[in-house]
Amino acid sequence: MTGYTQSLDLACGVLLVTAVVIVWRRRLTAIIRTFAVQGTALAAIAGILAVHARDARLGVVAGGLLALRAVALPWLLRRALASSGSRPSEQETRPQVNVTASLLAVAALTLVAYAVSRPLAALDPSPASEAIPVGIAVTLAGFFVLVTRRRAVSQLAGFLLMDNGITATGLLTTASTGLLIEAGVSLDVLLAVVVLRVLADRMRDAFGGTDLDDLRELRD
Amino acid sequence: MTTLLMLSPVLVPVCGAIGYLLAGWRPATAWLAPACAALTLASAVTLAAAQPAPCTALDGLARVDPLAEFMLILIGAVGLLATAASPAWLRGEIAAVRASPRTAARHSVLVQLFLAAMAVAVLAASAGVTWVAIEGTTIATAFLVGQQRTRAAVEAAWKYVVICSAGIALALLGLLLLNAAAVHAGGGSDLDWARLAADARRLDPAVTRTAVALLIVGFGTKAGLAPLHAWLPDAHGQAPAPVSALMSGVLLSVAFYAILRVKVIADLALGPGFARVLLAVLGLVSLLVAASLLIRQRDYKRMLAYSSIEHMGVMAVGAAAGGPLALAAVLLHMLGHGLAKGSLFVSAGRMLQVTGTSRIDGIRGLAARVPLLAGCAGAGVLALAGFPPFSVFASEIGIVRAGFSAGLGWITAIALALILVITATLLAHTSRMLLGADADTEMAASGSVAGPGASPSPRGAAAGLAPAATALTVCAILGLYAGPLATLLHSAARTLTGTP
Numbered sequence: 228m229t230g231y232t233q234s235l236d237l238a239c240g241v242l243l244v245t246a247v248v249i250v251w252r253r254r255l256t257a258i259i260r261t262f263a264v265q266g267t268a269l270a271a272i273a274g275i276l277a278v279h280a281r282d283a284r285l286g287v288v289a290g291g292l293l294a295l296r297a298v299a300l301p302w303l304l305r306r307a308l309a310s311s312g313s314r315p316s317e318q319e320t321r322p323q324v325n326v327t328a329s330l331l332a333v334a335a336l337t338l339v340a341y342a343v344s345r346p347l348a349a350l351d352p353s354p355a356s357e358a359i360p361v362g363i364a365v366t367l368a369g370f371f372v373l374v375t376r377r378r379a380v381s382q383l384a385g386f387l388l389m390d391n392g393i394t395a396t397g398l399l400t401t402a403s404t405g406l407l408i409e410a411g412v413s414l415d416v417l418l419a420v421v422v423l424r425v426l427a428d429r430m431r432d433a434f435g436g437t438d439l440d441d442l443r444e445l446r447d
Numbered sequence: 448m449t450t451l452l453m454l455s456p457v458l459v460p461v462c463g464a465i466g467y468l469l470a471g472w473r474p475a476t477a478w479l480a481p482a483c484a485a486l487t488l489a490s491a492v493t494l495a496a497a498q499p500a501p502c503t504a505l506d507g508l509a510r511v512d513p514l515a516e517f518m519l520i521l522i523g524a525v526g527l528l529a530t531a532a533s534p535a536w537l538r539g540e541i542a543a544v545r546a547s548p549r550t551a552a553r554h555s556v557l558v559q560l561f562l563a564a565m566a567v568a569v570l571a572a573s574a575g576v577t578w579v580a581i582e583g584t585t586i587a588t589a590f591l592v593g594q595q596r597t598r599a600a601v602e603a604a605w606k607y608v609v610i611c612s613a614g615i616a617l618a619l620l621g622l623l624l625l626n627a628a629a630v631h632a633g634g635g636s637d638l639d640w641a642r643l644a645a646d647a648r649r650l651d652p653a654v655t656r657t658a659v660a661l662l663i664v665g666f667g668t669k670a671g672l673a674p675l676h677a678w679l680p681d682a683h684g685q686a687p688a689p690v691s692a693l694m695s696g697v698l699l700s701v702a703f704y705a706i707l708r709v710k711v712i713a714d715l716a717l718g719p720g721f722a723r724v725l726l727a728v729l730g731l732v733s734l735l736v737a738a739s740l741l742i743r744q745r746d747y748k749r750m751l752a753y754s755s756i757e758h759m760g761v762m763a764v765g766a767a768a769g770g771p772l773a774l775a776a777v778l779l780h781m782l783g784h785g786l787a788k789g790s791l792f793v794s795a796g797r798m799l800q801v802t803g804t805s806r807i808d809g810i811r812g813l814a815a816r817v818p819l820l821a822g823c824a825g826a827g828v829l830a831l832a833g834f835p836p837f838s839v840f841a842s843e844i845g846i847v848r849a850g851f852s853a854g855l856g857w858i859t860a861i862a863l864a865l866i867l868v869i870t871a872t873l874l875a876h877t878s879r880m881l882l883g884a885d886a887d888t889e890m891a892a893s894g895s896v897a898g899p900g901a902s903p904s905p906r907g908a909a910a911g912l913a914p915a916a917t918a919l920t921v922c923a924i925l926g927l928y929a930g931p932l933a934t935l936l937h938s939a940a941r942t943l944t945g946t947p
Contacts, residue, residue, distance in 0.1 A: 343657065346651065346653030346654050346657070347624065347627065347654055349653075350627065350628065350631050350651050350654055351627075351631050363620075366616075366620060370613065373609070373613055379605070382609055386609065386612060386613060386616075389613065389616050390616060393616055393619055393620050393623065396620060396623055396624075397623040397626075400623060400624070400626070400627035400630075402623075402626050402627045402629070402630035402631070402636055403636055404575050404622075404623070404626050404636060404637070404638055405573075405575070405636065405637050405638075407508075407573075407575075407576070408573065408575030408576065408578075408579065408637075408638065411575070411576065411579030412575075412578075412579060412619065414579075415579055415582040415583060415586065418583075418586045419582070419585065419586060419608065419612050422586050422589045422590070422608055423605070423608055423609070425590075426589065426593060426601060426604050426605050426608065427605075429593065429596060429601045429604075430601050430602075430605060432596075433596070433597070433598045433601050434598060434601075439605075442602040442605070442606070445599055445602055445603060445606075445680075445681045445684070445685075447680070447740050447743075447744070447749070
């Protein structure tokens, strides 16, 4: 039992720390590497829950998560970055909010996450449900990255961070939604990332870069 | 038989997509899409006539009730309007070398997939599958929005995918929380809409409150409700005209359908107050955003997009009022808006091809040059502004009356004032475009006449307007006599108020 709690807490800890690292690092290659680590942690959470509940279906989910979040999506991100050329300006994020303020914001968002998820933890107290705030905190951090970064690949990273957080929250509530829905959600995420990657390429063709500040055609 | 009828709104468009994939776009296959849409509409109408009680298929994965049947009719009707206008529009684009048969084929495949996904969203018994289908439409339409590959189109597509995916991710979080509450309350874990509503009274209120707020804001993103509406004017402005018609008439409506289903659960679990306040606030903010940005609008496609935000706001206020009459009016408004806005986008697309500009001040005296096109657009704006005999008039009156009698007096009064401002603005903008002297010389002087196809024969300019005119006629007939549709509307509204 304690081994279960400790390993679950470790995996959730890795999830939160990688989210902070993604907010902190500026080099996109480092961010993508951290993503692979975070995907592995997410798959580990599913694996630990599967072993604990002796649930083969969750085991399948863990395998799927490992393939998608730790291998496929980081690979897609790396491809998106590689096709952006070797210009150093394209290789770094351009946060609108500086790194120190971003880290403070993530700390504040984590507190918010704990406040918001109190009723959820009270619903069914267990080691898993007590870790739900981590999932919500990662979701909020992802939303923050999405709103404050000005590079196409960085916004993509924010979107994926949000998605990892939501998936973690779903796993930690230990209320499965059925394989069909989980597979559908994963497929949608994968396709959304593919679509965004293609759009980023087109943006580069049309604007000569993926700085979203260049997107000034449509204003009211 | 019922199963086949239920599944044909999904299967027929999928077959259509495969057809375009194999055969490509050519004069012979141009009418495949309208044929598919007509078949879908026919099966939806037959289903509504033959199956008044809820029933399930595919091991409980798919379910129809009167509300779903009404939504299928709406998808079929607006789908038929948009696809029937597509061949003429695509021919115009190909003639102007803005498209090729290859891009036309891809356009047709994506439109068919979009329609199939919308039907899945409505037919799904599970809220999870509805979510997957609605997010799936974001993916299907992303390349339709960015079809032109100009800077503006790529920008609109990027904003569209990022904002919609992020907003809809919030709805997913809400669904997961709702699922946790349902499993804890001893219900099933498949997020079945009907089961959630049946178990609603046992759901934990604190968790359900967070979940409902996330769901309404999340699906509200896709429905074009403020505060996450920013994608809508860009996407509607840049997308090809038939796609704008589909997005305005079908996509927003189906997302609003999800909100209505969530509201049923919220009302039972938390009392009617919570969802009412949320919807009233979102509705009023949407109306305010639409009114303030319409006044100084310079682009007529964006003007139509902001008008969509307005109408979604009106529907949100109507849903906040609740009650069977208000909800029947909201559903009628959905259909009326879909038909009127769809035909307006079709006319706007033709206007863009004829004049080469999408600026309001680039067009003067259209009625003198192309009377049929101007008449179609003028009638559409009158329908949209809620003039009788069009059905939008009847549904707006219904919503306003329900709002006053539900104790939302102030909110309804503010909404009404904003609607009047928006109506005046719409009429002012369009009357400047349509009426007045023939201004060819003026336009030539300002240099805004562009592109091939300028100054065509009146007959050529009116090509492909028959579907738009038909849709407006249907909208007018519905305003006078709803007939059997009224029965369907009322039973759909009853499913939404939880009184079977």
